[in-house]
Amino acid sequence: MTNTNTSSQALSSRRPASIISPVLNFLGQTAIRPPSASDGQEGSPSNGFGSSQPVRVKVSRNRPPQYLAEVLQPSTCTRKPVSADRRAPLFTTLPSTAFADPLVSASDSLPTAKCTSEPASAGNDTSSVPKALNLPNQWNMKDKNQSLELSANCQRISYTGLGQLDSHAAAVRSNYPIPPQCGLFYYEVTVVSKGRDGYIGIGLCTQSVQLNRLPGWEDSSWGYHGDDGQTFCGSGPGRAGEGRPYGPVFTTGDVIGCVVNFMNKSISFTKNGVWLGVAFPNAVDTAKLDGGLFPSVGLRTPGEIVEANFGQHRFQFDIEHHYKEEKARIWQEINAGPLPTISTESGQKSGDGSANINQLILSYLVHHGYSETAATFHQDTASSISSVGPAANAKSAERPPFEKEDIRKRQLIRDHVVDGNIDDAITLLNRFYPSVLQQNRHLVFQLKSQRFIELMRAIVGPSSAAADAMDIDGEAGHPSHENAEPESQLRSVVQYGQALQGEFGAIANPHVQNALVETYSLLAYPEPGNSSVSYLLDPANRLLVADMVNRAILVSQERPPMPAIENVYRQATVVIQELLNGGNGAAAFVKAQECLI
Structure with missing residues (x-):
C-alpha cells in the first residue's frame, strides 16, 4: 500500500514547474478552472436507482x-x-446529445447505440424539481379580523371586540395553507382564557371565508366550538342546519387539536391529547379548495385568549403514533391488492404474482452478472419463470433462460474496470463485443477519461478516504509505473491527455469540453489527492464506468439497459x-x- 502522504509530499517537491505550461498549452486555456457545483448540475447522477x-x-x-x-x-x-468531495466526474454524466454535435466531422461521427450508457438526469428541466412547501407556523397578521390582537410571535390571539352579537365574532387564518403533500397535518390550540362565555371555535377554512364568523358558520369552513362541544360545517344561527353533537366542551387550560387527513379527506379533533374521533368524514376535497385549506380560530366574547402550537413545542396528542397507524393501514391496502401482470423481456406476460417476482429477481441477477446465483435461483424456481433472454424470436422457446458464457464475459470486463485496468477492459471489449465501442463513441470517451484518471492515480496514490472506501491498493492495475520517476510518469500522463484532447477536443459540445477540462484539472495541482478535484480519484467512480460498459453491451444485444x-x-x-x-x-x-x- 502506497503511503499517500509521503508520495504526495515527494511529488510536490520533485514535480517540475515546467510541466504545467505544456498542460495549459495543449488545453488552449490560460488557467484551469476547478469545476463548480453548477457545472455538474445538469448531469448529476441519481443516487441509487429510482x-x-x-x-x-x-x-x-x-x-x-x-x-x-x-x-x-x-x-x-x-x-x-453526494457531497462536494464525493460527486461523480462530469464524463460519467454526459447527456445522450453530447456526441451529436453537427460540427463533428463525418469521419469521426459513428453510429450510436439505441440507448446510451449515461445515467438518467434531469438536465435543465426545472419542472422535475419539487417546489419548496410552506407549512403553517403562525397566525397571519394581515389576514385577521380587526377585533383580534396578535402577540409579537403571532401565536397568541386575544379578543378585543364588543362580543354582544354573533356578528361581533372574529377569526384569523394561518400564514400559509396546509399543503396536501403532508398527507396528515396537525396543530393544537391552548385555551389560555375562556373569557366571558367561551365562544371559541377551532378548525379550518378556505381563503374566501369571511373573518367575522366563527369556524363552521360559513361554507368551506369547519369548526369545533367550546361552549357546547358541537361541530359546525357551513351552518350557524339563522342558517339552515345547526351544529352536531361531537365532543366535550372546552374551557381555560384545555388543549384542542385539529387533525386533517388528506388521504381519506377527513377532519378530526383532540382534547388534552385524546382523539375524539372523526368529526367531518369526506370533507376535504383538494380539487375544490379555494386557495387551499388554512388553520383557523374564531373568538366571540371579551377576555378570550388562545395560543397556537404548529409544532414549535411538543404536542399533547401523539400525532406520530396516529401517523404510523394511518401509514400501516395504507400499506395493508396496498399489500392486499393483486400483483399486476408484467411483460418479460421475451414479450411474454404472466399474471402469477410469484412468477412475476421471480422473473424480476432473475433478470436482475443476469443483468449484473451473478451467474452462479442466477443458475441456482433459476433451478429452484424454473417452474414459474419464463425466458429472460434477448427479444423474442421464433427460437426463443428453445433458448436457455440465460447464457452463462455471456455473463462470464461481461463480469470479466466489469472486474477489469473496477480494478482500474481500463486497457485490459477495452481489449476484452474489442475481442468479445467488437461492435460496442465501434458504435458508441460516448462510451469510448468515458473509458479513456477514466484511463487518464488511473494514470494520475498511479502517480499520487489514492486518498486515504478513497482507499478506506474501496479497500484497494492505489497502485493496482499500473505496475509499469511503480519504479518510474514522478517526472517521467507525469510526462506520460500529459502525452496521454494530449492524445485524448486530439481525439475529442474538436467536439464543440460544452458537456464534452467541460468534462475534458475537469479531468485535466488533476494536473494543475501539486497534490491532486488533496485538491478540490480529488473526487475524480475516488475508486467508486470505477463502478459508474463499469455499469456503463455493462449497459452498453446489453443494449448492443437488444436487451434492456437496466x-x-x-x-x-x-x-x-x-x-x-x-x-x-x-x-x-x-x-x-x-x-x-x-x-x-
Missing part, C-alpha cells in the same frame, strides 16, 4: 414537526446526497413523487424504498 428528489419543506424560523419531517424529508433508508426490477422501482418512485406534487395526500404515506427494507 432516487427522485424528496418534497422540500420551507418553514420560516421554525422546523417542521417531527412527523412531518418524516413524511416530507428523505427517510433514513434513502441514500445520502433490469426490470430497477425500472419498476424508478417508475414507482416517479409516480409517487408526481402524486405528491399533484396534492395527493395518500402518496405521503408511501415510500418506494421501504419495499426493500
